[in-house]
Amino acid sequence: MKNTLTKFCIVALSLFFWGCGAYFNQPLGPQEARIGEITKQTKTLYTLPEPEEAIIAGVYNFKDQTGQYKNIENGSTFSTAITQGATTILIKALEDSKWFRPIERENISNLLNERQIIRSTREEHRRVNDNSPTRLPPLLFAGVLLEGGVVSYDSNILTGGAGAKYFGVGGSTQYRQDRITVYLRAVSTNTGEVLKTVYVSKTVLSQAVDVSLFKYVNFQRLLEVETGFTKNEPAQMAVQEAIEKSVEMLIIEGIKDKLWSTKEGVEKNKEIVDAYLLEKEVEESTGLYERRYLENNYNSQFNFNAGMALVDGDYSTGILDYKFGFIYKYSIIPELRVATDFQFFRLNSTPEINHWWLTQGLNVEYNMLPNDRLSPIFYAGPGILLFADDSPIGHLQRWDSFFNLKFGAGLEYRVSPRVSFVLNGEWDVTFSDKIDNLPHGRRDDFYYTMSLGLSYHFGSSRSKKKIYNKGEQLEISPLNN
Known part of the structure; x- marks a missing residue:
């Protein structure tokens, strides 16, 4: 209890x-008339x-x-x-x-009727008193x-x-x-x-x-x-x-x-x-639901990111390890970008088996809300995965290459027109069972990455709408009747 x-x-x-304003001000009795709010x-x-x-x-x-x-x-x-x-x-x-x-x-007929009554009344007084009544002033137009x-x-x-x-x-x-x-x-x-x-x-x-x-x-x-x-x-x-x-x-x-x-x-x-x-x-620049739209003026973007990588292979163990990357993005239209990325990371299958890898990819990225401060992003694309350890280990030789496909999603938050933060997660398919150095497993190996990056926007600026000339002198012609 x-x-x-x-x-x-x-x-x-x-x-x-x-909502205490409404709850603690409940009416407990009839209220007096008050001046309108x-x-x-x-x-x-x-x-x-x-x-x-x-x-x-x-x-x-x-x-x-x-x-x-x-x-x-x-x-x-x-x-x-x-x-x-x-x-x-x-x-x-x-x-x-x-x-x-x-x-x-709005009720001009009432006004005209009342003025007619005034005229009739004055006319009656004129007949009785033989005085000329004061004429009604004309209506304003x-x-x-x-x-x-x-x-x-x-x-x-x-x-x-x-x-x-x-x-x-x-x-x-x-x-x-x-x-x-x-x-x-x-x-x-x-x-x-x-x-x-x-x-x-x-x-x-x-x-x-x-x-x-x-x-x-x-x-x-x-x-x-x-x-x-x-x-x-x-x-x-x-x-x-x-x-x-x-x-x-x-x-x-x-x-x-x-x-x-x-x-x-x-x-x-x-x-x-x-x-x-x-x-x-x-x-x-504000939408229907009070969403503030921002100018998306730059067609190029450079991103540096760091995060973690996790292999999903034949071992039951998998340990998070480091990841670093650089990405260049080019906007075809505000919603659609093409990107090339370079990622350097270590996949750690067990405490004894951990290797450095290098990947280069070409991605197509969809920016769902390009004029919002916070926008979801989705991307996918092919790439090449390279084994980058100094010496051969088991079934892997230095610069062994594998084809991979990546699928990712994330959020981009724009701090200013030129600077934004990007948080994303990625799933990579390698089409090989050698990534964890155990090629006799039950399936091909995958790996996952998660990173936080800082982007700098640059390049040719899209034309902005000129709203007014701040130095214009206003000459006024007042309107009256």
């Missing part, structure tokens, strides 16, 4: 502390520099264009997966940025229209979890990730031209943790304990953050394309645009 409870406590504590992106909008002139913008309808309904395990639902109030969220983001003066267009919407809600783009149980004691954790995508475009009311289009995506994370104990502690005595929590990121907050980010991008893209300007002028414009382009360059 004591050991069982100890195991349960260890599992429970490890999972609870992993702001996101990190809201604070970014607050800190934007002031515009040279605020842009009058109209938003008719920023729609939910996904047609997506909430996912449930059983049955169907008519509840939409995301908020239908994206227009209101966009107008609030425009206000927070201080770059736009939003005008009412927009310099730009902001269009677009939430164009996709992708469910379960990434799911997973982990769990373990031992004699009725265990726990599990699960997660699910959805994604929202927002498009926003600015349209000139003078010409109808689409001035700029931006889009932003935001993930929505759901997590669940469960811990349970199910154990007979005595005869006819069953102990059952379970606890856990589920945490879901609000979809409305995700939509809000995506819309706010799209507003920020639209402002900066407009500065970059000289549509409008900050109040501080050219130097501030350039500072903002440079920072934005740097962020954009990072984002463009």
